[in-house]
Amino acid sequence: MPGIPVTYTPLLTGVRTTSVAARRRRERAGNALVLTGAAVVLMALLVIPLFLGASILAWLPLPDGAWSRLGILFAGSAKAAICALVLAVPLGLAAAIFSAQFAAPGFRNWFKPGLEVLEAIPTVVLGLVAFATLAPWLKVNVVTLLALIVAMPALLLAAGFAFGGAFRRQAGWLPLWLVPTLFALVVAIVAVLSPHQTDAIVPRSPWNAVLVGLALGLAAIPMIFSVAEDALMQVPSTHLQAALALGATRWQAIRSIVLPAARPGLVAACALGASRCLGETMIVLMASGNTPIGDANPLAGLRSISAELALGLPEAAPPSGAYRMLMLAALVLFALTFALNLLAERARSHLRRARSAALP
Amino acid sequence: MATTMQPPDIAATPDLTAGGAIALELRALSLWYGPRQALDAVSFGVPARKITALIGPSASGKSSLLRCLNRLNDELPECRFEGEVRVGGANLYAKDVIVHEIRRRIGMVFQKPNPFPLSVYENVAYGLRLSGMKARRELDASVEAALKAARLWDEVSARLDDSALVLSLGQQQRLVIARALAVGPEILLMDEPASALDPAATLRFEELLHAPAQRYTVLLVTHTMQQAARGADYTAFLHQGRLVEFGDTDVLLTNPRERLTEDYITGRYA
Numbered sequence: 102m103p104g105i106p107v108t109y110t111p112l113l114t115g116v117r118t119t120s121v122a123a124r125r126r127r128e129r130a131g132n133a134l135v136l137t138g139a140a141v142v143l144m145a146l147l148v149i150p151l152f153l154g155a156s157i158l159a160w161l162p163l164p165d166g167a168w169s170r171l172g173i174l175f176a177g178s179a180k181a182a183i184c185a186l187v188l189a190v191p192l193g194l195a196a197a198i199f200s201a202q203f204a205a206p207g208f209r210n211w212f213k214p215g216l217e218v219l220e221a222i223p224t225v226v227l228g229l230v231a232f233a234t235l236a237p238w239l240k241v242n243v244v245t246l247l248a249l250i251v252a253m254p255a256l257l258l259a260a261g262f263a264f265g266g267a268f269r270r271q272a273g274w275l276p277l278w279l280v281p282t283l284f285a286l287v288v289a290i291v292a293v294l295s296p297h298q299t300d301a302i303v304p305r306s307p308w309n310a311v312l313v314g315l316a317l318g319l320a321a322i323p324m325i326f327s328v329a330e331d332a333l334m335q336v337p338s339t340h341l342q343a344a345l346a347l348g349a350t351r352w353q354a355i356r357s358i359v360l361p362a363a364r365p366g367l368v369a370a371c372a373l374g375a376s377r378c379l380g381e382t383m384i385v386l387m388a389s390g391n392t393p394i395g396d397a398n399p400l401a402g403l404r405s406i407s408a409e410l411a412l413g414l415p416e417a418a419p420p421s422g423a424y425r426m427l428m429l430a431a432l433v434l435f436a437l438t439f440a441l442n443l444l445a446e447r448a449r450s451h452l453r454r455a456r457s458a459a460l461p
Numbered sequence: 462m463a464t465t466m467q468p469p470d471i472a473a474t475p476d477l478t479a480g481g482a483i484a485l486e487l488r489a490l491s492l493w494y495g496p497r498q499a500l501d502a503v504s505f506g507v508p509a510r511k512i513t514a515l516i517g518p519s520a521s522g523k524s525s526l527l528r529c530l531n532r533l534n535d536e537l538p539e540c541r542f543e544g545e546v547r548v549g550g551a552n553l554y555a556k557d558v559i560v561h562e563i564r565r566r567i568g569m570v571f572q573k574p575n576p577f578p579l580s581v582y583e584n585v586a587y588g589l590r591l592s593g594m595k596a597r598r599e600l601d602a603s604v605e606a607a608l609k610a611a612r613l614w615d616e617v618s619a620r621l622d623d624s625a626l627v628l629s630l631g632q633q634q635r636l637v638i639a640r641a642l643a644v645g646p647e648i649l650l651m652d653e654p655a656s657a658l659d660p661a662a663t664l665r666f667e668e669l670l671h672a673p674a675q676r677y678t679v680l681l682v683t684h685t686m687q688q689a690a691r692g693a694d695y696t697a698f699l700h701q702g703r704l705v706e707f708g709d710t711d712v713l714l715t716n717p718r719e720r721l722t723e724d725y726i727t728g729r730y731a
Contacts, residue, residue: 339575347588348565
């Protein structure tokens with residue numbers, strides 16, 4: 102065709118070679134950026150324990166009673182964490198099993214993100230609620246709380262036996278129907294019991310481990326739920342189907358196949374929850390009373406490592422014994438949470454390996 | 462759950478395939494996944510103690526049909542169902558049918574081999590343990606018998622405690638067949654069980670198919686006409702959720718009544 106100019110792209114001339122060079126430069130810049138990022142993170146990770154260690158070692162020996170105080174603080178942290186985990190582990194795992202195995206897709210679609218958003222609640226708000234609202238109530242309502250803990254699962258089980266068939270058909274959305282029921286139950290139990298047992302069990306302190314456990318447990322539930330739910334969702338649905346096709350009931354299939362297959366992830370969820378509870382500061386600071394007593398009674402106060410750091414550091418000058426004591430406490434806390442996170446990460450990578458091995 | 466409450470219908474039938482030429486009878490079976498219709502008024506009878514092949518293009522509803530017959534579709538919340546399935550003369554979807562009991566008697570083998578992440582032994586023993594078998598000697602005997610029936614015993618007898626996931630694909634497929642056979646089902650539903658196998662493994666699998674046919678009623682979904690021709694006594698052709706034709710395999714494959722069937726089996730189907 103005349104009139105249309107024909108141009109040829111030069112194949113082996115300048116255009117192509119410069120673009121290769123530019124691409125190589127960009128490649129290198131990208132590599133350098135990523136490497137720097139990794140190196141800085143790694144360095145930060147190493148510097149923290151090194152710094153803490155150096156702060157302690159430089160001025161040996163530690164003041165008298167440092168180790169016994171550390172023991173009390175550790176016991177306080179452990180007591181708070183155990184109280185919180187007693188609440189958070191069963192609830193978090195149960196919610197995860199429900200969401201992954203029973204929930205209708207429409208329910209799960211907002212339930213999971215909704216629960217995960219809870220993690221964004223500032224812990225100072227939870228601490229405030231515990232301090233201002235829950236503490237005065239708990240002071241006179243320990244028996245009511247115990248009654249609630251016993252009565253709610255018992256009543257739910259009884260309702261399950263009584264209306265089992267109707268529940269099963271609606272299982273995917275059941276929690277939504279249960280919320281008003283549970284709420285009514287709580288109100289009824291509180292209304293009946295509250296006025297009658299002012300003196301039955303009086304907590305040693307209005308700010309105690311049970312109170313901390315309630316608030317801290319609430320803070321830990323989203324993480325435990327989220328990690329456990331992911332692990333459960335990773336179990337191939339073909340396992341469940343095969344078990345059902347062999348004549349397993351839903352629960353038999355979940356207990357015998359799904360839960361064992363997800364076990365590393367469930368362990369990771371609990372370890373991360375424990376790490377979170379040990380490291381959490383604000384709730385403990387506000388709701389624990391901060392009394393350094395080595396008392397195993399959950400209704401007595403406590404002082405945790407994290408709270409000791411927050412409270413003690415402004416008053417401790419760097420070379421003093423008190424300062425070194427705090428650094429030691431920080432190192433212990435760091436080591437504990439680091440070990441728990443490492444355990445969780447190893448469990449999860451084990452799960453990932455098992456999953457990729459299972460794919461044909 | 463009160464397992465002592467016997468459903469009068471199916472559980473009272475001692476043998477699901479006894480007393481008649483028809484083991485499974487589908488009556489105007491329609492199925493929806495949400496708004497999408499997967500099956501449209503499918504009616505035919507699956508002859509007892511024979512192999513029946515279910516052929517048809519992809520998404521013609523073959524797997525959906527299979528999953529209706531052991532009520533695995535019950536597990537899907539968005540699944541809706543009309544019509545009737547009769548097993549041994551009794552309604553499979555009757556209210557008082559204990560679903561997990563009936564699934565033990567109507568076994569299923571899936572398209573992809575899906576062994577549990579357990580040992581070879583525990584995979585085969587899984588269904589037996591569910592049905593309450595505990596004595597080690599009994600379990601050993603049943604596991605061995607099932608593995609022998611699935612032609613896998615010679616290859617795995619020395620490593621029963623190894624993970625099932627290290628077996629080859631063909632071995633895994635025979636393992637899940639052994640797992641299904643172990644609980645002694647009376648009817649076997651197989652969903653393209655040879656699709657993951659290489660030709661040699663497929664042949665070995667087809668040999669195996671003929672052995673249990675002497676005892677079991679088999680309904681086999683397959684992609685390949687050759688497999689239907691070699692293995693099946695009867696064939697049903699499904700197209701877009703409708704049953705186009707059902708009959709003796711030799712007749713259906715050589716002299717089909719319907720134009721659609723002819724197009725499909727001669728490869729003119731687009």
